[in-house]
Amino acid sequence: DAAEKGGYEHYMRKEIHEQPESLRQTLAGRLDVSAGDVDLDVSFPPGFLADLEEIRIVACGTSYYAGRYAAQLFEELAGVRATVEIASEYEFGAGRTPDRTLVVAVTQSGETADTLGAVRRANAAGARTFAVTNTLGSTVTREVDGTAFIRAGPEIGVAATKTFASQVATLAMLAVAVGRDRGALAAADARSVLKDLQGLPGAVQQVLDEEAQVREAAREYGDGEAFFFVGRALGVPVALEGALKLKEISYDHAEGFAAGELKHGPLALVTPDTPVLAVLTDGARADETMNNVTEAQTRGAPALGCVSAGDTYDTLDVSFEVPNVGVAEPLVANVYLQLFAYHVANDKGRAIDKPRNLAKSVTVE
Ligand code: G6P
Numbered sequence: 025d026a027a028e029k030g031g032y033e034h035y036m037r038k039e040i041h042e043q044p045e046s047l048r049q050t051l052a053g054r055l056d057v058s059a060g061d062v063d064l065d066v067s068f069p070p071g072f073l074a075d076l077e078e079i080r081i082v083a084c085g086t087s088y089y090a091g092r093y094a095a096q097l098f099e100e101l102a103g104v105r106a107t108v109e110i111a112s113e114y115e116f117g118a119g120r121t122p123d124r125t126l127v128v129a130v131t132q133s134g135e136t137a138d139t140l141g142a143v144r145r146a147n148a149a150g151a152r153t154f155a156v157t158n159t160l161g162s163t164v165t166r167e168v169d170g171t172a173f174i175r176a177g178p179e180i181g182v183a184a185t186k187t188f189a190s191q192v193a194t195l196a197m198l199a200v201a202v203g204r205d206r207g208a209l210a211a212a213d214a215r216s217v218l219k220d221l222q223g224l225p226g227a228v229q230q231v232l233d234e235e236a237q238v239r240e241a242a243r244e245y246g247d248g249e250a251f252f253f254v255g256r257a258l259g260v261p262v263a264l265e266g267a268l269k270l271k272e273i274s275y276d277h278a279e280g281f282a283a284g285e286l287k288h289g290p291l292a293l294v295t296p297d298t299p300v301l302a303v304l305t306d307g308a309r310a311d312e313t314m315n316n317v318t319e320a321q322t323r324g325a326p327a328l329g330c331v332s333a334g335d336t337y338d339t340l341d342v343s344f345e346v347p348n349v350g351v352a353e354p355l356v357a358n359v360y361l362q363l364f365a366y367h368v369a370n371d372k373g374r375a376i377d378k379p380r381n382l383a384k385s386v387t388v389e
């Protein structure tokens with residue numbers, strides 16, 4: 025066991041640290057930066073992508089948040105309406121055309137019963153289905169029309185970390201591929217996104233090199249009564265995922281939401297004992313988010329922010345620097361939030377790799 029953890033005390037920390045390598049594998053051989061194109065080795069019937077009306081992503085847990093990130097990229101890069109459904113809530117629904125809808129199931133294990141149920145409902149409605157998964161030969165791959173593998177390598181920790189990063193990276197490549205195929209994305213714009221993706225492994229490594237700073241912040245703020253995670257745009261799914269990670273492994277109350285919603289309710293809960301963690305990067309409407317963070321600070325809350333390199337928000341109590349990688353920055357910021365959750369939970373002596381009541385793969389609906 026100790027040998028398998030490669031010197032780390034927990035699989036989760038090992039897997040957090042594997043992200044530069046797992047992301048390299050995810051991207052390997054798939055980016056053609058000079059052409060502004062992607063080769064994911066997937067194919068669709070002729071004309072299908074051009075006529076596409078909607079991409080509907082279905083997923084659970086962390087994979088659902090990867091889907092929330094991806095939906096924004098599909099709209100921005102592929103020029104197609106994209107919606108995300110919690111798999112257990114998914115129905116094909118009215119007003120949609122099955123043969124112009126692509127249902128994308130995002131599932132690390134490929135075995136989550138709720139997600140398989142959603143795929144079956146989509147298939148029954150006559151929609152085209154597609155899986156984004158980590159697991160060769162998994163059930164989902166046998167039930168969909170096409171699959172892209174995220175190639176993150178095995179993940180043992182119950183709390184998903186490296187698979188989230190690789191899911192988002194794979195979906196980002198799919199968004200570029202679909203956008204190029206549909207003529208919605210200019211080569212120059214595609215090139216710039218692909219360069220940012222190429223920069224991901226190195227950017228994540230730079231974050232990992234700052235782990236001591238996160239450990240210290242976890243010590244200083246880890247005893248909060250509750251933790252609020254906020255962001256806008258691509259920062260929203262990362263805020264949601266940051267809160268999920270913390271609650272899963274530390275058992276602390278943590279909530280993530282769109283920063284603009286703070287004033288519509290959660291602000292009533294903000295006190296000097298409720299740290300606020302914010303995504304303040306490119307792709308996450310940082311200045312507007314910071315205005316909301318300031319509202320929380322006015323009520324005495326400490327504020328920790330993940331900030332794009334080169335930007336500064338002087339009033340933050342802690343500022344974590346995120347290297348400049350455009351639309352991938354919130355995904356890099358997420359690594360700080362993973363480390364924060366890990367160290368808060370570790371300081372409390374929690375069973376990090378096997379949190380109470382949770383399972384790695386849930387095969388009942
Ligand atoms: C379980 C795990 C989560 C995971 C979710 C979806 O709840 O504890 O970490 O995000 O299932 O899993 P999947 O394999 O479908 O991505």
